[in-house]
Amino acid sequence: MALSRGQRRHLISAYATISNLLTQMEEAASEGRSPTGVGAPLTPLDPDEAEEICGPVRELRDRLRERAHALAPEELAEFEREQSERNTYIWLSNLLGKVREAADGLTPRRMHSYGSSWNDDDEQAAAELHAELLDMIREARRALDGKM
Numbered sequence: 001m002a003l004s005r006g007q008r009r010h011l012i013s014a015y016a017t018i019s020n021l022l023t024q025m026e027e028a029a030s031e032g033r034s035p036t037g038v039g040a041p042l043t044p045l046d047p048d049e050a051e052e053i054c055g056p057v058r059e060l061r062d063r064l065r066e067r068a069h070a071l072a073p074e075e076l077a078e079f080e081r082e083q084s085e086r087n088t089y090i091w092l093s094n095l096l097g098k099v100r101e102a103a104d105g106l107t108p109r110r111m112h113s114y115g116s117s118w119n120d121d122d123e124q125a126a127a128e129l130h131a132e133l134l135d136m137i138r139e140a141r142r143a144l145d146g147k148m
Contacts, residue, residue, distance in 0.1 A: 001071060003071050003072065008071065008072035008075045009072075009075055011064075011067070011068050011071060011072050011075075012068055012072055012075045012076060012079050014064065015061070015064045015065055015068045015076070015079075016079060018057070018060065018061050018064060019061055019065075021057075022054065022057050022058060022061050025053070025054050025057060026050070026054050026058075028042050029044065029045045029049070029050035029053060029054055030044055030045070030047065030050050031044055032044040086148070089144060089147050089148045090148075092144055093144055093148070096137065096140055096141060096144060099137060099140075100134075100137050103130065103133040103134065103137060104130075106126060106129060106130050106133065107126070107127075107130050108123045108126040108127050108130070111126045
């Protein structure tokens with residue numbers, strides 16, 4: 001069975017998606033980790049129950065990888081090849097930017113917009129917390145910039 005370039009890439013995309021979803025399922029079932037990455041933890045399942053649900057999907061993923069290896073070996077190798085350390089730093093930089101955005105949501109001005117029952121002490125406490133968070137973010141940024 002010969003696949004076109006587009007079909008091979010689509011096969012790898014399906015494999016990547018299913019692999020990622022299986023990881024989320026396994027983490028939800030065994031660790032209670034929410035697939036959203038935020039919010040309250042889930043209740044982990046008994047290992048036998050988790051395996052009963054995740055086992056068939058793991059087999060599906062493994063079977064799909066076998067077919068991808070047979071039908072799109074170059075695309076699979078490219079997908080599985082580790083990216084450079086520089087790309088890791090770039091991703092960490094992007095994520096640190098998101099951390100900064102989340103921390104900036106805690107400025108006194110923004111906090112005040114969520115309720116008007118603020119006094120001067122509350123505003124001062126929020127400003128101090130925000131400043132402390134920014135110091136930590138700057139420390140992480142310095143470490144990251146020293147690597148890039």
